[in-house]
Amino acid sequence: MKIIMLGAPGAGKGTQAKMLSEKYDIPHISTGDIFRANIKNNTELGKKAKSYMDAGQLVPDELVVDLVVDRIKAKDCFKGFILDGFPRTIPQAEALDYALNNQNEKIDYAINVDVPDEDIIERMSGRRACVGCGATYHLVYNPTKKEGICDVCGEKLILRDDDKPETVKKRLQVYHEQTQPLIDHYEKKGALLTVDGTQDIKVVFEDITKVLDK
Ligand code: ADP
Ligand code: ADP
Ligand code: ZN
16 A cells, blocks of 8 residues: 655644554655654765755755655565655655656555644644654643653654744745645545544544545
């Protein structure tokens, strides 16, 4: 099953992608996590991506497309994959379509987690991310068992720099301009599944899996 997650920053893409990855035993590929790992390890890619990310802008297409296209050719993607945070622009979506087409494959589901802008700022200020494994939590809606410590790997949690309200506003603007048009793109292909992302995490998950399990 080949899945992509669509939705505003903070809509819950990563949260659902992690749960789907476990249920269907396919890899969860987050381009945001890949960039953050590169920044942490001070790689050339990390150095190039950082200024864009800090400003709440998208990293240029040419820095992300080849990376993802190569990643989905890896053996562990044989049964499928969940792309989280990619594609984010029409040229990225077209490059992905082209790469899959060449292998007679296609995206089965583009899951649009729908959350209005008003809810996003609050979600982001309460989001805490694990520096070790990338798991995300929320102070109120999805707290860890032990405060400040990841349930999965025991590492520390942080508030991401780009989750501060000013940067979140910029990211929302970028989302509406550059990423939202992808909803139409996948609707035309008959792959779109829109779910109400304002519901409880478990209910959103049920809404998704009841369609995928059909
Ligand atoms: P969120 O979880 O809030 O949606 P991500 O972790 O997916 O955010 O992405 C964080 C930042 O990484 C983005 O604001 C952007 O700068 C960069 N980024 C991630 N994926 C892409 C992509 N496919 N194209 C361009 N930039 C990206
Ligand atoms: P994205 O990957 O789309 O940027 P995340 O999955 O990281 O979003 O979720 C953003 C924040 O909102 C996190 O703190 C997460 O715990 C919380 N969250 C995710 N889904 C829900 C939900 N259905 N209801 C309330 N909070 C949620
Ligand atoms: Zn962790």
